[in-house]
Amino acid sequence: MKVLDQPQGTAWGMWSTCTPADSDSKNVIHTITKNLSGVYYKPLYVTRQVLAGINYKFFCEVETASKDSHTFYSLLSIHEPLHGYSYITEKKTFDGTNLSTGWSYYEPITSITGKIFEEATEELPGVHYKPIAVSILVNQGFFYKFLCYSKGLYENTHTHITLITIHESISGSPLIQGIETIIK
CATH class of the missing domain: 3.10.450 (Nuclear Transport Factor 2; Chain: A,)
Incomplete structure (x- = not known):
């Protein structure tokens, strides 16, 4: 039993x-x-x-x-x-294949994609996001889908897996388009 x-x-x-x-x-x-x-x-x-x-x-x-x-x-x-x-x-x-055509495979974070992520998420209060991989689409600038570990900044919080979509236009700063919790 x-x-x-x-x-x-x-x-x-x-x-x-x-x-x-x-x-x-x-x-x-x-x-x-x-x-x-x-x-x-x-x-x-x-x-x-x-x-x-x-x-x-x-x-x-x-x-x-x-x-x-x-x-x-x-x-x-x-x-x-x-x-x-x-x-x-x-x-x-x-892996990029279940997303719209043109997305890359998920790849490790580089210094360039890390900087874009930091710039877009620096104003997010109460949660620390650690990117682990990124998929990129080039379309009127760049779209990024970051897979992240996320954790609240207060005591006794737990790790979550999160997907953050960021758009960096040709002439602008990177902006968050969406945040989706994959696993709580």
Whole structure:
């Protein structure tokens, strides 16, 4: 019989806070993805929900093993039922290919993209954003989609995964177009 532990500080049925992936959660994702050829999922952060078993949302770094190999990021949702086998319920990929035509693959932050990010976000109160990768589209200037770790600046806050869209016009400063929480 499987014993379910509700993550501390959450009500039954609610999602836990986003935490670095631990060995138990890494075992869950490894069991699901070990037979996938040509791709490796490295879980970075996880959130859990106890509901008819356990639901997981993993924020992963994904490496492909191909001639044109590249690293991208993915949000992988897995359900681990009380009885039976775990399975993937949803996959959202952040690799440029699921966005409109013309977006680049997500790439590491450079000194140039880091400066653009800092300039656009310097006035955001109460939250610290740390960009981890960026996808770029050239269209009447530059559009940037930054994948970020975000954390409130007050005590006892938790890490979130956030997507921030910034537009830098040909003749202007970079401006935030949107902020989307990917995983809480």
